[in-house]
Amino acid sequence: MDKKEFRVLTKYWFLKGKNTVEAETWLDAEFPDTTPGTSTIKDGYAKFRRGEMSTEDGERSGRPKEVVTDENISIK
Numbered sequence: 001m002d003k004k005e006f007r008v009l010t011k012y013w014f015l016k017g018k019n020t021v022e023a024e025t026w027l028d029a030e031f032p033d034t035t036p037g038t039s040t041i042k043d044g045y046a047k048f049r050r051g052e053m054s055t056e057d058g059e060r061s062g063r064p065k066e067v068v069t070d071e072n073i074s075i076k
Contacts, residue, residue, distance in 0.1 A: 006036050007055040010044040020045050 006027070013023035020041050028035045 001034055014048045
């Protein structure tokens, strides 16, 4: 499973009123090879408690996806 799917499952357990230990125990039982770490689940719960209910990746600062190089600059 990918990160977004685990975020959705973590949100589901949060909305059911379960704590992080219960969520982690269930995820580990169902997906033993790919379960996210404890801190990832706790970070997700903290985000949901703050009211940030999106399961999408957030914007990140840093290097742009496309870089200007001599190869992608057309000289007229």
